[in-house]
Amino acid sequence: MAGGSSSAGNAKSGGVRIVVAGDRGTGKSSLIVTAATDTFPTNVPPVLPPTRMPDDMYPDRVPVTVIDTSSSLENRGRLAEDLKQADAVVLTYACDQPATLDRLSTFWLPELRRLEVRVPVIVVGCKLDLRDEQQPITLEQVMSPIMQQFREIETCIECSAFNHIQIPEVFYYAQKAVLHPTAPLFDQESQTLKPRCVRALKRIFILCDHDRDGALSDAELNDFQVKCFNAPLQPSEIVGVKRVVEEKLPEGVNDLGLTLTGFLFLHALFIEKGRLETTWTVLRKFGYNNDIRLVDDQLPPPIKRAPDQSVELTNEAVEYLKTAFNMFDIDGDGALRPAELEDLFSTSPESPWIEAPYEDAADKNALGGLSLDGFLSEWALMTLLDPIRSVENLIYIGYSGDPPSAIRVTRKRRTDRRKQQTDRNILQCFVFGPHQSGKSALLAAFIGRPFADIHVSTTEERYAVNAVDLPGGTRKTLVLREIPEDGVKMLLSRKDALAACDIAVFVYDSSDESSWKRATKLLVDVASQGEITGYEVPCLMVAAKDDLDPFETAIQDATRVTQDMGIEAPIPFSATSGDFNSLFRRIATAAEHPHLNIPETEAGRSRRQYNRLINRSLMFVSVGAAVAIVGLAAYRVYAARKNSSS
Template sequence: MAGGGSTAKSNSTTSVRIVVAGDHGTGKSSLIITAAAEAFPANVPPVLPPTRLPEDMFPDRVPVTVIDTSSSLENRGKLADELKRADAVVLTYACDQPSTLERLSTFWLPELRRLEVKVPVIVAGCKLDLRDEQQAVSLEQVMSPIMQQFREIETCIECSAYKHIQIPEVFYYAQKAVLHPTAPLFDQEAQTLKPRCVRALKRIFILCDHDRDGALSDAELNDFQVKCFNAPLQPSEIVGVKRVVQEKLPEGVHENGLTLTGFLFLHALFIEKGRLETTWTVLRKFGYNNDIRLDDDQLLPPIKRTPDQSVELTSEAVEFLRGVFSLFDIDGDGALNAHELEDVFSTAPESPWTEAPYASAAEKNALGGLSLDGFLAEWALMTLLDPVLSVENLIYIGYAGDPSSAVRVTRRRRVDRKKQHSDRNVFQCFVFGPKEAGKSSLLHSFVGRQFSEVYTPTIEERYTVNIVDQPGGTKKTLILREIPEDSIGKFLIHKDALATCDIAVFVHDSSNESSWIRATELLVQVASHGESTGYEVPCLIVAAKDDLDPYPTAIQDSTRVSQDMGIEAPIPISAKLGDFNNIFRRIVRAAEHPHLSIPETEAGKTRKQYHRLLNRSLMVVSVGAAVAIVGLAAYRVYATRKNASSS
C-alpha cells in the first residue's frame, strides 16, 4: 500500500491525444516545440503539424501526440474538430497579457462546453519570464474562482518556454489527467471518494481479505502490494502504513490488521496528495476501466442466439445466489430489507434494481423485504432481459466461476413446439387487453399487491415476476409483461415481436361487451402476426372482473370464439375477490406445452387448407409417377426376357 511509481495505464488507452488551444500569441507553438525538442525555437511556424513527444518522457510510457491549433476565425471549424477528438485540452494564456487570462472564462471554457468537449482541461500560463513581477498575484488567487466555475479544469500551471520552466510538466499533467483522471474517483467539492470508487475498493478489499475476518493482515497486505505494484512491503513499511492510518483514524486498524475503513482512508489520502496513479493502478490490476466498471474482457462475451432463444441462470449460479441471500439476511427473517439488499450490491457500481423494470417487479413482504423467491425471480428477470448485465453484477457480488458458467441459452421455441414440450425454467408471458380490462390488477396480484379500485392507465410496458409452484414440487419462474393497448400496433411492426414470448394472455372485462370485442380483435391481430412470421405462441383468454355480472351474450360469444380458434375457453378471475382460478399455474402449464393452445385465424385455416390441397395433389402426381416408373421397369424386364428367349 506504499504505492510507488506506477506503470499502469487504462486498459483501453494506448495513446493520448492532447490538443493545445488559446488566443493568438499566447505561446502555444513555442510550448510544444520546447517540450518535444528540449530547446526554445528561434523561428516558430504559425501552426505546427501533429507532434509526438518522446515515449520515455513520462513514467507511464504511453505515446503522447500534441496537436497545435490556430485561433483565427477562418480556422474555427478545424479547431472545433480537433477539440472534439481530444483526450485532454491544454488552454494557454500569456502571463504578460491579462486579457488572455480573462478570455479563458469568457470564451474558451464556455466554447468547450458548447462543443460538448468533456475531457480534462489543463490551464497553462505561458511566458512566465515576461510577467511584470510588480503586479504579480499568486496563481491560486487568480485561478480559484475560475476553477470553482469550471470543474473540468484539472490543473493550473505557469511555465516559460524561453527559460525552460515547467514545460514537460504541462504535458505530464495533461497525460496524467487522461490516464489517472480525478473525476471518477474523487468529489473535489465534498473532498470525499465518490460512491462508485468506494464500491470498487470495497470489492477489492473483500477479494484480498482471504480469511474473511474483515481486516487485511500483514501477509494479506503484502500479497496485495505484490499483485498491484510487483514489489513486497518491508515489515517497517507495513508498520508505517498502519501507524499513519491509526493516528488519523483509530478504527482504521484493529488487532487483525487494516480494516475496510482504513483501506478507504489510505486511498483518499493518496488522492488528496495528488497520487491518483496509486489508486488507478490498484483499480486496473483488478480489471476496472475509467468508468470504474469491470472491463469487457472480465465479463460475459456476447451471446450468440436466435430471437426465439432466451438466457437463464444455471443451477450453479442459482446456488451461489441462495448462498448470497443467506449471507446478507442478517436478521434471519427470510427476507432482505432495503438496507440488506443495498449491502448485497455494495460492491457493484450501483444497485441494478432501483429503476424500472426491476424496481417494483418482484413480491415484497409487508415490511418491504424481498423473499428468497423474490430475490431469485429478480435475477431471472435481469438475466432474461440483459444477460451481460446480470453476469456482470454476479461477478461484482462475488461469483468467482467462469462468467459463461453462470448462464445457459435455451432451446429454440419452434423446436420446443415440434418436441411438444419446453424445458425452460423461466417463461415470459405477454399480457394484452383493452384499457380498464384488468391487466394491471393481474400483474399486481401476481406479486401479492392489494387490489385497488382506482384506475391508473398503463403508459409504458411493465413487468412483474414470481416463482410458481407446480404440481410435483417443481418451481418455474414466470414473467408477466404488460403491453399497453396504445402501443400494440407499434409493437407488432417488428417481425421478431413475438419471438421472446412463451405464452400470450388476453384480458377482458367480462361485464363489458366492447372490452370482449376489443380483446378478440387483439387476439386475432397477435395470432395473425405469429402465423405470418413463424412465431406462433400459445394463447389464453382471461375473463377478468368475474365479481361483476357478465354481459348478456358473454358465454355464447366466448364459447364460439374459443372453439373457432381452437383454444381453451376464457378463464374467469376476480382480482377484487382474490379468486384467480389457478391462473398462474395454468399459464405456466400452457407455456410448458407450446404446441397446444395456439389459436388459428380464418386466414391461417385457409392457408393450411391450401397447403393441404397442394400437398394432396403433389402426392397424387407422385403416386402416378411411381406407377409409371414401375410399369416402365416391368416392361423393360419383360422385353429383355423376350429377346433372350427368342435368341
C-alpha cells in the same frame, strides 16, 4: 501500503490522444513543438501534424500523441471531429491577452459541452514571459470561478515555451488526467471518496481479507502489496503505514490489523496528496476500468443466441445466491430488508434494483423485505433482460466461479414447440390489453400487492416476476411483461418482437364490450404477426373484473372467438377476490407446452389451406413426372430390344 506507479494497463492500451485547442495566437503550436523537441521554434506552420511525444518523457511510458487544431471558422468541422476523438483536451489562453482567458468560459468550455466531449480538460496559460507583472493576481484567483462553473477542468497551469517554464508538465498533467483521473474517485467539494470508489475498494478489501476476520493482517497487507505493486513491504513499512492511520483515525487499526475504515482512509490520503496513480493501480489490478466497473475481459464474452433463445442462471449460480441470501439475512427472518439488501450490494457500483424495471418487480413484505423467492426472481429477471450485467453483479457480491459457467442459453422456442415441451426455468409472458382492462391489477396480484381502487394509467412497460408451483412438483419462474396498449404497434413493427415471448395473455374488462372487442383485435394482431414471422406463441384470454356484471353476450362471444381460433376459453379473474393462484399456474402450464393454444386467424387458415393445395398439386405433378419418366425409360428399352431383334 506503499504507493507506486504502474502502467495504465487496460486503461489506454492504444496510447493517449491529447487535443490542443484555443484562440488563434495563444501559443498552441509553440507549446507542442517545445514539448516534443525541447527547443523553442522560430517559425511554426499554422497547424502542426499529429506529434508523438518521446516515450521516455513520462514514467507510465504510455504513448502520447498531441493533435494541434485550427480555430478558424472554415476548419470548425475538423476541430469538432478532433475534439470528439480526444482522451484529454488542453485549452490554451495567452497570459498577455486577457480576452483569450474570457473566451474559455464564453466559448471554448460551452462548446465542449455542446459537442458532448466528456474528457478531462487542462487549462493552460501560455506566454507567461509576456504577462504584465504589474498585475499581482494569482492563477488560483483567476481560475477558481471558472473551475467552479466547469467541473470538467482537471487542473490549470501557466507556462512559457520561450523560457522553457513548465512545458513538460502540461502534457504530464494531461496524460495523468487520462490514466489516473480524479473525477471517478474523489469529490473535490466534500473532499471525500466517491461512493462507487468506496464500493470498489470495499470489494478489494474483502477479497484480500483471506481469513474473513474484518482486518488485513501483516501477511495479508504484504500479499496485497505484492499483487498490486510487485514488491513486498518491509516490516518497518507495515508498522509505519498502521501508525499513520492510527494517529489520524484510531478505528482504522485494531489488534487484527488494518480495518476497512483504515484502508479507505489511506486511499483518501493518497488522493489528497495527488498520488492518484496508487489507487488507480490497485483498482486496475483488480479489473476495474475508468468508470470503476469491471473491464470486459473479467466478464463472459458476448452471448451468441438466436432471437428465440433466452439466458438463465445455472444451478451453480442459483445455489451461490441462496448461500448469499442466508449470509446477509442477519436477523434470520427469511427476508432481506432494504438495509440488508444494500449491504449485499455494497461492493457493486450501485444497487442494481433501485430503478425500473426491477424496483417493484418482485414480492416484498410489509417492511419492504425480499423473500428468497423474491430475491431469486429479481436475479432471474435481470438475467433474462441483461445477462452480462447479471453476471457482473454476481462477481461483485463474491461469486468466484468461472463467469461463463453462471449462465446458460436455452433451447430455441421453435425446437420447444416441435418437442411439445420447454426446457426453460424462466417463462416470459407478454400481457396485452386495452386501457383500464386490468393488466396492472393482474401484475400486482401476481406479486402479492393489494388491489388499488385508484386507476393509474401505465405508459411504460412494466414487469412482475414470481415463482409458480406446477403440478408434478416442478417450479418455474414466471415473468409478466405488461405492454401498454399504445406500445403494441411499435412492438409489433419489429420482425422478432414475439421471439422473446413464451406465452401471450390478453386481458379485457369482462363488464365492458368495447374492452372485449379491443382485446380480441389485439389477439388477432399478435397471432397474425406470429403467423407471418414464424414466431407463433401460445395465447390465453383473461376476463378481468369478474366480480362485476358482464355485458350481455360476453360468454357466448368469448367462447365463440376462442373456439374459432383454437385456444382455451377466457379465464375469469378478479383482483379483489384474492384467489388467483390457479390463473398463474394455467399461464405457466400453457407456456410449458408451446405447441398448444397457438391461435389461428382467418388469414393464417387461408394461407395454410393454400399451402396444402400447392403442396398437393406439386405432389401430383411430381407423380405425373415420375410416371412420364418411367414410361419414357420403358419405351427406350422396348425400342432397343426391337432394334436388336431385327
